[in-house]
Amino acid sequence: ISVTGVQTCALPILPEIKGPTLGWQVAHWIETLLCHGPGDIEGEPIAFDSEFLSMIVRAYTVAPKTGRRYIRRYILSRAKGRAKSELAGELVCAEALGPVQFDHWATAGETSWWGYEYEKGEPVGVARARPFVRCLATEETQAGNTFDNVFFMLTDERSKITSEVPGLDVGLTRVYFPGGEIRPSTASNSAKDGGKETFAVFDETHLYVLPDLKRMHRTVRRNLTKRNGWSLETTTMFEVGAESIAEETFRAIEASKARPDTVFDHREGPDPDSDFDWDEDDQLRTALAEAYGAADWVDIESRIADIRDPTSEKADSVRFFLNRAASSANDIVPIVQWDQLEVDDEPQAGDVITVGFDGSDSDDATGLVAVRGSDGLTWPLGLWEKDPSVKDWKVPRHEVHQRVAETMATFSVVRMYCDPRLWETDIDEWAALYGDKVVMRLPQSDKRLWQAASRFVTLVNAALQTLERDDDEPPAFAERICHNGDPDLRRHLLNARRKRVG
Numbered sequence: 001i002s003v004t005g006v007q008t009c010a011l012p013i014l015p016e017i018k019g020p021t022l023g024w025q026v027a028h029w030i031e032t033l034l035c036h037g038p039g040d041i042e043g044e045p046i047a048f049d050s051e052f053l054s055m056i057v058r059a060y061t062v063a064p065k066t067g068r069r070y071i072r073r074y075i076l077s078r079a080k081g082r083a084k085s086e087l088a089g090e091l092v093c094a095e096a097l098g099p100v101q102f103d104h105w106a107t108a109g110e111t112s113w114w115g116y117e118y119e120k121g122e123p124v125g126v127a128r129a130r131p132f133v134r135c136l137a138t139e140e141t142q143a144g145n146t147f148d149n150v151f152f153m154l155t156d157e158r159s160k161i162t163s164e165v166p167g168l169d170v171g172l173t174r175v176y177f178p179g180g181e182i183r184p185s186t187a188s189n190s191a192k193d194g195g196k197e198t199f200a201v202f203d204e205t206h207l208y209v210l211p212d213l214k215r216m217h218r219t220v221r222r223n224l225t226k227r228n229g230w231s232l233e234t235t236t237m238f239e240v241g242a243e244s245i246a247e248e249t250f251r252a253i254e255a256s257k258a259r260p261d262t263v264f265d266h267r268e269g270p271d272p273d274s275d276f277d278w279d280e281d282d283q284l285r286t287a288l289a290e291a292y293g294a295a296d297w298v299d300i301e302s303r304i305a306d307i308r309d310p311t312s313e314k315a316d317s318v319r320f321f322l323n324r325a326a327s328s329a330n331d332i333v334p335i336v337q338w339d340q341l342e343v344d345d346e347p348q349a350g351d352v353i354t355v356g357f358d359g360s361d362s363d364d365a366t367g368l369v370a371v372r373g374s375d376g377l378t379w380p381l382g383l384w385e386k387d388p389s390v391k392d393w394k395v396p397r398h399e400v401h402q403r404v405a406e407t408m409a410t411f412s413v414v415r416m417y418c419d420p421r422l423w424e425t426d427i428d429e430w431a432a433l434y435g436d437k438v439v440m441r442l443p444q445s446d447k448r449l450w451q452a453a454s455r456f457v458t459l460v461n462a463a464l465q466t467l468e469r470d471d472d473e474p475p476a477f478a479e480r481i482c483h484n485g486d487p488d489l490r491r492h493l494l495n496a497r498r499k500r501v502g
Helices: 023-033 050-059 084-097 145-153 211-227 245-254 281-292 300-308 314-322 335-340 397-410 424-434 446-468 487-494
Strands: 073-077 101-105 123-126 132-136 175-177 180-185 199-203 230-235 262-266 352-358 366-372 377-384 412-419 439-441
Touching: 023 050, 023 084, 023 123, 050 073, 050 084, 050 262, 073 245, 084 132, 084 145, 084 175, 084 180, 084 199, 084 230, 132 145, 132 211, 145 180, 145 199, 199 211, 211 230, 211 245, 230 245, 245 262, 281 300, 281 314, 300 314, 335 446, 335 487, 366 397, 377 397, 377 487, 397 412, 397 424, 412 424, 424 439
Parallel strands: 073 230, 073 262, 132 180, 132 199, 199 230, 352 412, 412 439
Antiparallel strands: 101 123, 175 180, 352 366, 366 377
């Protein structure tokens, strides 16, 4: 679908702007009382472009009878350098001090104290009672891009708001004002402050990949429900397989599992692998202009220079500047290729299989993976991962032994290749039970690992080529690999990276 020129990857997640909204007056309040944050145009008056104005109007829609807000979670996905963090900072100021809470329906000729002229019947907003606004950052050592903008806009004398709010106390680590506060937080302290948020900004959620950041995201979003609050998430499109908050949200919406009060507002450029020639500057220039949309102030030429830098990776440039999801150039297999090999099939008792075993003791994952000989169907037999909530967690070896026994009893296992490190005694036991011609020890070796990984990549590429053939010729043995879409196998495959040595 397309709304005001914003592309949404055919996902039905960007509702039309209709019905009453506080957005027009919120935008007018920002343009009237604030100035641009730090940067090339710092201190200058704010004038929203059509896309960001549409975003504000949409985000503040309210119910026709009750004035209750509709949107609880708004994800804004735009290319790098689109001023997403500055917009977030402007909305932080508005949520703290501006007309964001429905109060009544306007009468004819009604005007706000800062000069906004309401239409008759338009919802009238007032400042929230005791707002608590949180700006979430990813690192301890910085307040975050959003709060940097807030600090500037609430201290620079070119912002009229500085003279309109008595008692405004702006510091580098918090903002206090009569009845409320704005606070930057990181994962280490966001869960310690009472959980009374009315609004929260999660900046750059494509970087929220660590468990602590994900817990912070869940905790703060849960806190918002206590006071009928909402959140804004800004992001550039994610690295596929990194399992960031941005990717998890996109996948949930793609699978129609997102709540109806969630909006994923996304704009991207054309596909460099099919829609235009990446190596032609004129075509790249047009593609970038499409990706940045209404932001005609963006320096496209500097983006092209960055992309053409010999040290720049294409996958990163596609994500940053075209705002398209992309796999890392260091992925052993691009996830889009792996996903193409999914089949609607499940293993059956008696199947002839080969098993791979990689064990650990406490800090790493332990797994059993099977490959069926007839068609290369690949799936996990068992996976044991460290539980961060359990102190001194260790792999439950009895469960691993039980799964190995079940596998041997259910399938016809012709080989079980084992990495023996930390599991030498266990593997000796399996060899005694099932035969040393079945249970094979493969000590770790960089050369052996590289050879096996290279064969795997070759096998995936060959299997993909069979999908493109028009004939009905069955794939050769060396072209057979597929999987049943198991998410754990997919996740672990995406953790496999190429590493340059020497």
